[in-house]
Amino acid sequence: MKIRFSSPKEQQPTQEQGLKVLYAPGKRLAFKLRWYLILLAVTSPLLFLVGREFLGLWLIEAPVQLHLPSTELRAREAGQVERVLARPGDRVEAGQLLVKMDNPEWRARLALLGDPAVQARRPAGSRPLPEQERQALERLLASAESRLGRLRGLLAAGAATRGEVQQAQDERDRRQRDLVQFERRESQPVDDTLERQRRLESDWLQARLHGLELKAGESGVISEVLVDEGENVGPGTPLMRLQRLGDAELWVYLDPRDAVYASPGQPFRLRLPDGTWLPAEVVRMVEDAAPVPVELREAFSAPSRNLRLLARVKGEWPAFWRVDRLGLKARFPHRWRWLDSWASGR
Incomplete structure (x- = not known):
């Protein structure tokens, strides 16, 4: 028995048993598209991981949380x-x-x-x-x-x-x-x-x-009331929380492998929830590695401890986005290490 790896149908795809098939080219294209879609669906997780890794190498991003200066008002007597x-x-x-x-x-x-x-x-x-x-x-x-x-x-x-x-x-x-x-x-x-x-x-x-x-010891906005009327309280019991009208603080959780961006005065851009970008800079580096808050971690990411930086916005903070514990995103300008090492070698 002789086995053939090519058939007449492949050589003449527009004919079927001596008859000309008008829709054969389109049907053949549909088969190709179907296999391409199947191949894309199978390889999409791998493409996603590879693309994410390359994007991480190109963009230096870090989660940011907005902290407003606040104080607790406590009862002095029972x-x-x-x-x-x-x-x-x-x-x-x-x-x-x-x-x-x-x-x-x-x-x-x-x-x-x-x-x-x-x-x-x-x-x-x-x-x-x-x-x-x-x-x-x-x-x-x-x-x-x-x-x-x-x-x-x-x-x-x-x-x-x-x-x-x-x-x-x-x-x-x-x-x-x-x-x-x-x-x-x-x-x-x-x-x-x-x-x-x-x-x-x-x-x-x-x-x-x-x-x-x-x-009230100073001007501000009441953020939380912790007691109700008719409630008995003791000395030192928290009654209210007051947000002071001071400058907002930005806590940046930077990956330790990007520690080169943790120097004071390092500029970066801050992305607001509406897509607006604001210029900002690092004020100082907090001398500890703090865990990233759960609400700032990416999906399916494991708990980690990152470098916590204190930053501020250059200019006035928008009043509409003055929300305590607001999650933001920081993007740092990329530094090419190989270019710096080449320049220092020269």
């Missing part, structure tokens, strides 16, 4: 948030009232101290118990006893803890102690020293209550 006078996005001026706070315990103590001017006009000798102050103490004591009774009932039903009952009992004991101390103090003869102490304590409490108000 208290209850009464009113929040600013919302995220509001622009505030220095000295503007942002959060109004109160302390119910200090208010109750002021009610017990009474008005210093009235106390000073009382006659010498023994003085009667002020009915208004006594009623305030009795109401506080009755409220504490009522809460203790409710918690004991909830403890019996399994809906409260022993710690909550003990806390309510301690509060009841403190109210009883305040009432006993009040009666003992009021039953004693009038003493100028005692009145002076009461006046000083009242002024001190008034000053502390006034110090609970949180005001």
Whole structure:
């Protein structure tokens, strides 16, 4: 049997069993295009990787994150948030009232101290118990006893803890102690020293209550409110975050193999999300290798630590893109190492 590697159909593709086929050339072209498309689909991943590698050799790019100068506003004393006078996005001026706070315990103590001017006009000798102050103490004591009774009932039903009952009992004991101390103090003869102490304590409490108000130390924009009205906070609790109206900082995460571009004064171009390019320069190199933020990493890339540079834009930053933690792209002018080595060799 003789095997032929060429057929008459290949030599005469326009004929089929002696008949002329008009669509044969077009059909043959379609077969070629189909095989070309299959070949392109098979080799496209390899072409993508090779093209990406060549593009990386040609373009020196690095992810950038925008950081706006900000500060946290914290509570100086323990208290209850009464009113929040600013919302995220509001622009505030220095000295503007942002959060109004109160302390119910200090208010109750002021009610017990009474008005210093009235106390000073009382006659010498023994003085009667002020009915208004006594009623305030009795109401506080009755409220504490009522809460203790409710918690004991909830403890019996399994809906409260022993710690909550003990806390309510301690509060009841403190109210009883305040009432006993009040009666003992009021039953004693009038003493100028005692009145002076009461006046000083009242002024001190008034000053502390006034110090609970949180005001803006400088002009800026409220970026975040961390508390709600009616919430109890302790000393040092963050209440708000304020973005100052200073220059924006650019943190560039440069690949260590491109460390030659990390020198201060190195110019580069910064690409905004809308495609606009801005001139920028490196200010200084941070002396550490920081991990690239997850939102700045490319797809399917492994976690890595890059050189973190501090940079700035030459000119004024666009107000529209003044967004904290905004992801950007930096492109550095290419330096040919072989050209520099050739020039230094000469």
